[in-house]
Amino acid sequence: MMGQAPQQPVGTPRGGDPAEHHPYAPVVALNGVRKAYPLRGGGQRLALGDVTFDVARGEFACVVGPSGAGKTTLLRCLAGLAMPTSGTVEFEGTPLRQVPAGVGVVFQDYGRSLFPWLTVRGNVDLALKARGIARDSRPARIAEVLASVGLADAGRAYPWQLSGGMQQRVAIARALACRPDLLLMDEPFASVDAQTRFGLEDLILRVREEFGVTVVFVTHDIDEAVYLADRVIVLSASPGVVTEVIDIALPRPRDQVATKRDEAFAAYREHLLGLVMTR
C-alpha cells in the first residue's frame, strides 16, 4: 500500500555526526535534472539547470534559494507533478513517471490546497479513501493523525473556520495520513505569523520522528532552514543549480531558544546568508 520499499525503523534521534546521514539507500535521487517551461509564442525559459543531489532515508533536507530560483519547480519534479525536461528523478530506486503513492506534499497555499467543501475529517478521509484504506480502520487513522498535529477536536470543523496555522496543520495531517516515506513541503509556513511559525517548526520535527518520514523542505528563510535541517541545499538564482550543500551538525533535539543561541547556528546562518545574498 505504500510502495515497494520495506518499512524501516527510523526514529532514533539523529545526532550531529555527518557520517550518520547516509545509512541507507537514498529515498530520492535527482540526476542532472533540468526543467524548461515553454513560453508563449515559442521559446522556453530554463527554470532548473542541471540539479543533482539525493536525500537519504530519514533525512531532513532543506532547499533554500532566492525567489524564482526554481524551488517550487524542483519540488514538483520530486513529487512527480512535473516531468524534468532532461535528467532523471528516482524514487526508492525506480524512475518517477507519475505521482508515487509513498509521497506526501504540503503546499504553501493551504487555502487553495485544502478542499473547503469537506470538513477537516473529510479532507483527511479523502486521502485515505484514495489509497484504498479499509473503511473500518479509517476513523482510527484520522483520529491518530489529527491528534498528532494537535487538532484532535477540530475534525468536524471546516478548514475555513480555522486559523491559518491550524489549516496548515490540517494539510500536514492529510499529507501524513497515508504514512508516506517522503514528505515534500513548499514554503509551508511562509504565510503564518512568527510565533505560530516556531510552533509549527517544532511540530514538524516532532511528527517527523513520530512517523519516521524523510522530509524535503523548501524555504527562503535561512534561520528556518538551519534550525530544521540535517542538510541544507543551496540553489543559485534562476536558472537554479546547486551551489553548495551544507551539513548542519547541530545537536538534536533542537530547541527554539537553545539551538538558536548556539554559536554554530550563527556561523551556519552567516555562511548561508553570504551565499544567498551574493548570488
Place this chain on the structure above:
Amino acid sequence: MAGAVLAGEGRLAPGAPGRGWGLRYGLRLAVLAAALALWQALSAAGLIPGDEFPSMTATVSALGHLAMSATLWAAVRDTLAGWAIGLAIGGGCAIVIGSLAGLSGFAYRSVIGVVEFFKTIPVIAILPIALVLWGATLTMKIALVAFAVFWPLVIQVCYGVRSLDPIARDTARVLGVRGAREFLMVILPSAAPFIATGLRVSVAVALIVDIVAELIGGGSGLGAQILVAENSGPSAYPVMYAYILVAGLLGVLLAGLFTLAEGWVMHWHESHRMAAGHAG
C-alpha cells in the same frame, strides 16, 4: 473569456433580522399597501377604464375564487411539470456534456464555438419545430425548456470545470484521488459556484419558456389559461390578471426555493459562509 460568467442578478438578498429589520419590512408593506390603494383609486375614479384594466378588488376576488377552483391548481401542476422535467433533463445533459467537454482542452475548444452559437439562437425559434414534431403536448414543453436551459448552463459547467485551481488539481494528484472520485469530490464541488450561477438563471428562464410554450404553443398550464381569459373578453380580465399574479408568485416561490437549496448545498462557499451577518 469575456462573458464567461452569467450575470448574477436574481439572487434573493437574505433578509437577515437585525438592526433596521422592522423599518425595512414596514417600508415594504407600506409600499405594497400604497400601490394597491393607488390601483383601486385609479379604477374607482375611472382613470383606467374597466374594460381594459380591472380594478384591484375585482382582481383579488377573482384570485380568491381561482384559489378554490381545481382549474388553477391543475394549471399550476401542468406548468410545474414542464418546468421541472425540462429543467432536470436540460440541466442533467448540461452537467454531463459540459464536464466532458471541460475536461479536455481539445474537446473544449471544439465544442465552445458551437455552444456559443446555439446560445444566441432565441429559443422561440425552436418552438415551431417542436410544435410540428409533438404538437401542443407536455413533451413539446419539456423539449423547449430543456433546450433553453441546456446552452447557457453547459457553458457555465465548462467554465466551472476548467476553472479548477491548479493547486487543488495537484493536491488531488498527490493524494491519489482519481477518476470518478476525483470528479465527484474535487472537480464538481469546485465547479459548483459556476453551476449554481447558471442554474439560478436557468430556473427563471425555464419558467419563462414553459409559459411561452403554453401561451403560444397551446400546451396546458398557466399560459394557456391566461390566453383563454383574454379571449373571453373584458369580463374575464380580472381572471387574466389573477393568473398573471399567480405566474409571478410562482416565479418568486421557485427562485426562493432555489436560493434555499443553494445555501444548503453551497454552505461551504465564501458567499454563504457569513450569510447571517449580511444585511440585504
Place this chain on the structure above:
Amino acid sequence: MRGEAAAAAGSAQAGSAGSSARAGSARASTVRAASRVAGRAATRAWLFAALIGAWWAWSAGSTSVYFPPLAKIVRTLWAQWAVGPARAQLGSSLEHLALGYAIAGLAGIGIGALLWSLRYLREATSPYLYFLYVLPAPVLVPAVITVFGIGAAMKVVIIAFAAIWPTLLNTLDGMRGVDAVKLDTARALGMSGARRTLAVVLPAAAPQVVAGLRNSLQVSIILMVVSEWVASTGGIGYYIVTAQESFDYLGMWSGILMLAIVGGAANLLFVLAENRLLYWHYGARAVEGRA
C-alpha cells in the same frame, strides 16, 4: 495543463538540438506561432462545419415535408429575406427590437442608479422589483394588448417592459459592489454626488451592467417574437407563424434560420461593443490571470 507533457516533449527535442539551432529559431518560432493560430481556429470550427455538413447531407434527399433539404431552405432564405418580400417584415421587427431594447437599457441603468442613491426607496421596493424580474414577461402580452391594442406601440412597450429588469437589477447589484476605497477616494477629491455616480460608480459597476444588458438583449429578442406571434400584423414572428399555419414548412425553416442569424448577429455586435467599451476591464483581468 493537459498539454504540458506534449509541450515538455517538444522542448526536450528543441533542447537536444542545442544552441546551433538558435540562428533559425526566430523564423521557426514565427512559423510555429502562425501554425498554432491556424490550429486553434481549426479546432474551434471543425465541429461546427461537421454539424452543418451532416445536416446538409442527411437532409439532401429528404422528402419529408417537415424537414426539407437544407439546400432548399437556404435558397428560400435568400429569396424571401435577402431579396424578397420578407425583408419588410425583418425591418419592422428590428425597428421594434432596437427601440424597445434602447428604452429598456437606458431606463434600466437610470432607474438602477437612482434606486442605488435612494437607499430607503431601494429597501422598500426591492422585493417588488424582484417579483417583476421573475414574472414571466410573456404572460403580460395579452394584458398589454388589452391596453395598447395591436400595433407598434404594444410591441415596443412589451419589449421594453420585459427587458428592463435584468439591466436594472444588475446595475443596482454592480453599484452596490463598488468598493468603499474608490468611493472614499472620489469624496476626498471633492467630487459632487452626481459626478461621483457618473465618473466613479458607473464605470466601476460597468462589467456587471454590461452583463445585465446582454441578458436584456436576449429577453428583448424573445419578446419581439412572442409579441408578433400572438398579435400578428407583421414581423419575423408573424411570418413564421403564418408559414407554419399554412403548411409552408420551407418558409417556416427559413424564418427560423433568419431568427438564428438575427440572434447571432445581435450578440456579435454586442460583444464587439463590449470589448471596445470594457477593454480596460478585460485587460486588467488578463494580467491578473497570468500572474
